[in-house]
Amino acid sequence: MIFLKLLEGIGVGLLSLTVGLLFMGLARKITxxxxxxxxxxxxxxxxxxxxxxSKQSISHGFAFDLGLVAGVSALLAAVVxxxxxxxxxxxxxxxxxxxxYLMTMAYLGMAMGxxxxxxxxxxxxxxxxxxxxxxxxxxxxxxxxxxxxxxxxGSLTNIVAAQGGGFLxxxxxxxxxxxxxxxxxxxxxxxxxxxxxxxxxxEIASGPMVELGGKYLGxxxxxxxxxxxxxxxxxxxxxLGGASNxxxxxxxxxxxxxxxxxxxxxxxxxxxxxxxKFMWKVPLLLGVIQALIVVx
Amino acid sequence: xxxxxxxTNFFRGRSFWMLHYCTGCxxxxxxPTMTSRWDMERFGVIPMATPRQADILxxxxxxxxxxxxxxxxxxxxMHAPKWVLGFGSCTINGGVYWDSYNVIERLDxxxxxxxxxxxxxxxxxxxxxxxxxxxxxxxxxxxxxxxxYVKNYEWYKANQDRVLKRTKPxxxxxxxxxxxx
Numbered sequence: 001m002i003f004l005k006l007l008e009g010i011g012v013g014l015l016s017l018t019v020g021l022l023f024m025g026l027a028r029k030i031t032x033x034x035x036x037x038x039x040x041x042x043x044x045x046x047x048x049x050x051x052x053x054s055k056q057s058i059s060h061g062f063a064f065d066l067g068l069v070a071g072v073s074a075l076l077a078a079v080v081x082x083x084x085x086x087x088x089x090x091x092x093x094x095x096x097x098x099x100x101y102l103m104t105m106a107y108l109g110m111a112m113g114x115x116x117x118x119x120x121x122x123x124x125x126x127x128x129x130x131x132x133x134x135x136x137x138x139x140x141x142x143x144x145x146x147x148x149x150x151x152x153x154g155s156l157t158n159i160v161a162a163q164g165g166g167f168l169x170x171x172x173x174x175x176x177x178x179x180x181x182x183x184x185x186x187x188x189x190x191x192x193x194x195x196x197x198x199x200x201x202x203e204i205a206s207g208p209m210v211e212l213g214g215k216y217l218g219x220x221x222x223x224x225x226x227x228x229x230x231x232x233x234x235x236x237x238x239x240l241g242g243a244s245n246x247x248x249x250x251x252x253x254x255x256x257x258x259x260x261x262x263x264x265x266x267x268x269x270x271x272x273x274x275x276x277k278f279m280w281k282v283p284l285l286l287g288v289i290q291a292l293i294v295v296x
Numbered sequence: 297x298x299x300x301x302x303x304t305n306f307f308r309g310r311s312f313w314m315l316h317y318c319t320g321c322x323x324x325x326x327x328p329t330m331t332s333r334w335d336m337e338r339f340g341v342i343p344m345a346t347p348r349q350a351d352i353l354x355x356x357x358x359x360x361x362x363x364x365x366x367x368x369x370x371x372x373x374m375h376a377p378k379w380v381l382g383f384g385s386c387t388i389n390g391g392v393y394w395d396s397y398n399v400i401e402r403l404d405x406x407x408x409x410x411x412x413x414x415x416x417x418x419x420x421x422x423x424x425x426x427x428x429x430x431x432x433x434x435x436x437x438x439x440x441x442x443x444x445y446v447k448n449y450e451w452y453k454a455n456q457d458r459v460l461k462r463t464k465p466x467x468x469x470x471x472x473x474x475x476x477x
Contacts, residue, residue, distance in 0.1 A: 028337070037335040044311070044340055051311040051351075054304045056376045058348075206345040213348035213375045 008089055013076045013226075019250055020225025021045045026254075027261050034265045045225075049218050057214030060117040067113020068212075068219045071106050075226040078102035082233045083157050085246040094154035096144065099234060107133060110208065110223065117211035125207020128272050129191075129198035135279035136188035136195070142287030143178045143185070146294040147171060147238055156234075160242030170241040178290035179239050181283040186256065188279060189231045191224075192264035195279075197272045232256045301437070308351070308377065309431035311340045315350035315374070317367055320357020322384050322417060329420040339427050347373040352430070353407075358386040358393050359400050361463045368456060371407055376442045379434075381426060382412040391416055398462075405455045408441030 025045045032039025041047075059065055081095040081102075092098060111126045150171070151159045163169050172179045188195040199207045212220050232253040236242065240256075243249035270278065316326055329336050330343060344350045347370045359367060371380065382403050385391040390401035403409050410433065413426045433439040445452060 032335070032337060035332050037332050038338050039335070040337045040340055047307050047311045047340060048313075050304075050307045054308065055351075058375065201345040206349070209349065210346050211348055217349055 005089065009080050012080055012084075012087060012089060015246075016076070016079045016226050016229040017222060019253075020227070020229040021049065021221075023228050023254065023257055024221075024225060027257070030258070030261055031265050034262075045221070049221055052218035052221065053215055055214035057216055059216075060211060063116035064113050064216075067109045067111070067116065068216055068223075070109030071113065071223045072219050072226065074102050074106035074109055075223060075230055078106070079226060079230050079233070081156070082230065083160055083237060083242060084233060085243045085249040087246060088157055091157045092155065095156045096148070096154050096159070099156075099230070100144070103230065104133075104137075106223065106227075110220075114208040114211065119211045121204045121206075121210040122208055124204050125198050125210065128204075129208060131272055131276060132188055132195060132198060132279075135276035136185040136283075139181045139279060139283035139287040140185040140189075142284060142291050143175075143182045144238075146175060146178050146287070146291040149291070150175060150294045156237045160237050163241035167241075170239065172239040172241075175239070175290055175294070177286045177293070181286035181290065182235060182239065183256075183259070184283040184286075185279070186231060186235055187260055187263060188275070190228060190257075190260055192260050194263075194267045194270045195275050196264075197269055197275060200269060228257065229253070302435075305435050305437055309434040312352050312379075312427060312430070313344045313350050314341055314352045314354055315344055315347055315370070316354040316356060317370060318356050319359060319363050320384070320386060322356025322386075325417050325420055325423065326354075326356065329423050334420040334424060336424060336427065339424070339431070341427050347371075348375065350374055351377065352379050352381055354381045354383055355387055355403060355407075356383040358391065358396075359403065360398050361400065361459055364400055364406060364456075365460055365463065368407065378442050379410045379430060379439055380407050380441060381430065382409045383423070384418055385414060385416045388412055388414065400459060406452060406459070408445045408452075410439045410441040 022042070022045075025040070025042045028044060029039040029042055078099045080089050081092055081098050083091070083095075107129065111130060114122045115126045147159065148154060151162050153159060153162075159171075163171055167173065191198060199209065204210070209217060209220055233249070235256050236249060236252045240252045243252055316323070318326065326343075328334055336342075341352075347353075351374075353367075353371055353374065355367065371378070380403075382388060386393060386399075387403040387409070390396070390399060393399040394401060400406065411426055411430050413422050415422055418426075430439060
């Protein structure tokens with residue numbers, strides 16, 4: 001029984017990796033079409049990951065290895081708690097808190113790994129990523145607080161179940177300010193423009209990724225793939241009423257990701273202090289207004 | 297085992313990540329190659345920010361002795377398998393700088409060049425063609441410059457040292473002047 005659960009968990013992990021990499025490939029294709037280019041093949045990111053894992057790699061010590069593995073595995077562990085369509089492996093009582101906790105773990109693991117490489121660009125990148133995290137976690141926490149109070153439960157399964165019975169029952173319609181705030185926070189979580197100052201290639205040479213090469217960069221790409229899957233997945237469960245099966249779930253995820261992509265394609269980058277200021281002004285205000293409406 | 301190698305080479309040939317070392321006027325040809333007009337991302341080639349992440353080192357144009365030193369550092373930081381593309385006639389025979397006292401003439405005395413792109417300047421079409429040619433070489437398993445560099449390191453190192461000696465400052469340091477006086 002336990003063995004079967006384990007196999008299912010591995011299956012869900014592979015699913016999230018595949019869907020994440022596919023989304024990244026589609027992102028490159030769509031961005032190319034917006035810029036009137038032909039763009040790479042849709043499966044280009046699978047080719048890239050395969051190539052990266054076939055390359056020679058240099059480690060920068062034990063903390064470097066540990067941090068990168070922790071980054072991927074914590075996100076994969078978080079995906080297991082996510083109800084996606086009919087797949088719901090661990091219908092835990094407070095899965096929402098669990099996922100948020102594991103997500104933070106993953107980014108801290110990555111931060112530990114790359115800053116142990118000793119490259120100043122990586123340190124600047126990590127500092128920016130953590131500052132930005134402080135920026136978007138606050139409005140997102142406000143949103144989660146209002147969803148929590150509104151649904152009177154911390155279980156994602158029950159939150160999804162409470163939104164059943166048509167479009168008008170979705171939290172997107174019931175909690176519109178919260179949805180807007182979460183959308184802006186999602187943009188920051190995905191690291192898309194205008195909040196991509198952590199990996200600014202032109203100024204700090206791709207930030208945290210500066211010393212990663214070969215297998216390590218492969219792990220970085222996989223982490224980004226699972227991150228996309230997890231972050232859009234939470235949004236689908238919280239606001240778009242979950243889904244009845246996995247295909248609808250992935251379609252809804254892609255809609256959210258597509259909006260983020262379009263914003264990414266047309267906007268330039270914030271400076272880090274402006275990004276945090278924006279996060280603490282607009283989405284936080286929306287989130288607090290939503291929380292007040294729900295509480296009163 | 298050979299099928300696995302073929303598969304690896306197939307994927308390596310379709311995902312070149314490029315580090316462009318832009319010293320000379322060759323840098324001018326790269327923006328049109330990357331952006332909408334010629335769009336090299338079609339072939340899976342994208343520019344990368346650091347040598348750790350890159351597979352191809354594209355050397356555009358002439359190399360002065362001081363920049364050769366930096367290029368060697370960059371090359372040695374890259375992870376194998378790695379390939380060097382010499383871009384323009386400056387890397388082949390010195391180009392218009394053929395009689396300069398401070399510019400190297402042939403790049404492949406100092407680094408193992410896998411492919412040259414002739415011309416002054418090569419057009420973006422020529423650059424795209426070189427990526428295609430390099431893909432063919434990689435798929436056949438013939439682009440082995442990085443192994444050649446390891447195997448013949450003494451020869452490359454001797455060549456590098458011979459020219460890099462000339463980058464030492466000509467004027468004496470102040471303490472050396474006082475000692476000699």
